[in-house]
Structure formats: structure tokens, C-alpha cells
Amino acid sequence: MIKAYAVQQAGGELQPFEYDPGPLADHDVEIDVEYCGICHSDLSMINNEWGMSQYPLVPGHEVAGKIAAVGAHVNHLAVGDRVGLGWHSSYCGDCNTCLDGDHNLCSDAQGTIVGHHGGFADKVRAQATSVVKLPDELPSEVAGPLFCGGITVYNPMRQFDLKPTARVGVIGIGGLGHMALQFLNAWGCEVTAFTSSDSKREEALSLGAHHTLNSRDAQALEQAAGRFDLLLSTVNVKLDWNAYVNTLKPKGRLHLVGAVLEPLDISVFPLLAGQRSVSSSPVGSPATIAQMLEFAARHDIKPQVEVFAMQDVNKAIDRLHHGSPRYRVVLKN
Known part of the structure; x- marks a missing residue:
């Protein structure tokens, strides 16, 4: 039994x-x-x-x-x-x-x-x-x-052939996001943590973020226009997705791994004009999990x-x- x-x-x-x-x-x-x-x-x-x-x-x-x-x-x-x-x-x-x-x-x-x-x-x-x-x-x-949690944030790095020169923003520094910061930093990316919590700012920097951005500051979001190659959203709540899309470079990608239940409200023209993408993914295959574990062990993640x-x-x-x-x-x- x-x-x-x-x-x-x-x-x-x-x-x-x-x-x-x-x-x-x-x-x-x-x-x-x-x-x-x-x-x-x-x-x-x-x-x-x-x-x-x-x-x-x-x-x-x-x-x-x-x-x-x-x-x-x-x-x-x-x-x-x-x-x-x-x-x-x-x-x-x-x-x-x-x-x-x-x-x-x-x-x-x-x-x-x-x-x-x-x-x-x-x-x-x-x-x-x-x-x-x-x-x-x-x-x-x-x-x-x-x-x-680990494979959920690692899998898109593998699936989209993320370059180590990429500028990546992580939305939500919690159970998923705190692992994403570590993986992305070890991958070689320039990493920005989007967080609305002042208490998490120093933690995010210690976990691998190079920069932080207050996600409740509309002006800060506007000033980040065209900055990121990839935004990795780990949250399960509705956000102003159009404001986040605006922070993407041309050909940039907003990728969701948090299970948001509400429909996404996203205007097509900012996607069309910059050839930007919105995507999502689940966990990874056993082979990708094995690779992730080796990467984590090698980089002490x-x-x-x-x-x-x-x-x-x-x-x-x-x-x-x-x-x-x-x-x-x-x-x-």
C-alpha cells in the first residue's frame, strides 16, 4: 500500500x-x-x-x-x-x-x-x-x-534558441521568476526583473538580475520602450499587456509561462509593425529536463x-x- x-x-x-x-x-x-x-x-x-x-x-x-x-x-x-x-x-x-x-x-x-x-x-x-x-x-x-518551475522557465530558452547577448525581462519574481533570473544570468543574458515589490528589488539583484523595473510605474514602462528581446511572464494575473509589448524590440517576443485565466487583450498593430510575437509553452521534455539539470548543477543554480x-x-x-x-x-x- x-x-x-x-x-x-x-x-x-x-x-x-x-x-x-x-x-x-x-x-x-x-x-x-x-x-x-x-x-x-x-x-x-x-x-x-x-x-x-x-x-x-x-x-x-x-x-x-x-x-x-x-x-x-x-x-x-x-x-x-x-x-x-x-x-x-x-x-x-x-x-x-x-x-x-x-x-x-x-x-x-x-x-x-x-x-x-x-x-x-x-x-x-x-x-x-x-x-x-x-x-x-x-x-x-x-x-x-x-x-x-525550473523547466518551465528554462524550456523557452532552449526552444527559441535564446542568444547569450539577449536582453531579457522577467515579469514576476516569485517561485518561477527567481529561478528564471538565475538561469538567464548564467546563460549570459542581460536580465531585468520586473517587480512591484521594493522588498524584492535587492533580492532580485542578488539572484542574477542586472536591473530592476517597477512594474507599477507607467512612466518606467514607457521609458523601456524597445528594450527587450524577450519578456518572460511568470505571473497568473492580468496585466496591461500592451504596455509590456511596447517594451519589446522589433522581432521581440512576449512569452507567457504563468497560467493567466483571463483572455489576453493585445492590440495587433504593435505586433504587426515590429514583427513581434506572443507565445507560451508548458514544461519540457525529459531530454530538456536532463539538460536543464546539468546546466543547473554546473552553474550552482x-x-x-x-x-x-x-x-x-x-x-x-x-x-x-x-x-x-x-x-x-x-x-x-
């Missing part, structure tokens, strides 16, 4: 929950969960904000742990390996996107917490393809958030975490929901 914490209905409190996962499939692995990050996507799933939650729901898709068992056809992982598991727990492996290496775009991919029990537990199971080894230099305590005991999961959820953690909350078994 796997011992976990689950919610029984939308917005419910997490309670102890046990389930029998059955025999281990030939292409799957079982992971002893050592740490599991808490992401805003977990909150969205708990509250069924996206209309796809199934209950009982065991959240948790930022898993770091050790392989406890491997299926008969698993050859690249062994019992005892330190590994991580992110948003996807399996892929079809046969569609064109999988064959192209874009597993994260597979229409039949299985979400780790979408119709599948996640990592708020002592163990979790997943297809071996979706599980990635951790570099020796990367502590397990900080590895989990890289498998969702680590999310800042606050650690709670797994049995204090409801306190940890409340900290994320109503507090201001710096910057990711992680559960420890």
Missing part, C-alpha cells in the same frame, strides 16, 4: 489516504519520495480551477527521491538511483511529437496529478521515460522544484526553498496560498 495525502473534494483539506497501486508495470518505476515541492498548479488542481481534477486527488508533481523498484523492461534506471519526476508521469511514445523528442507536447501524456496519484506520499509510480536522474552535485532538497515535514502538508499549503514564501515550499518525508 502507498501512504499519501489526498483531498476528497474541491477545496478540501488534505487527509491521510492509502491506495494499492497493483503490480508494477514493465516500463514503470516506483520512487521512494524523499522531497516533493508544492506548486501553484497543485493548488489549482486541489481547487479544480481548471475543471479537470478527479477526487480523491493526491497532489505533488515536483518529486525528488530514490528508485525503489523497476519494471522488467526498464534498463536505464536502477534501484537506488536518485531521480526526479515532474508534471508528466508517462507519454505515448508513438506520436509524432514524442518521436520528435517533444514528449511534453504529447496529446496522450499522463499528468502526474491528473487522473494519477502524485508525490504527496511515501512512494509514487511513473513510466521510466518520464523519470530523470539527478546530477550528483544537485541536492535532493532543492531538486523537486526544478522539475516544474538552486531554487530557494522552505521545507515542511510531509505530515504538516496543510500548513505548507496554507503558507503557499496565504503567505509569501521565499520562494518554493517543499515537503520532506
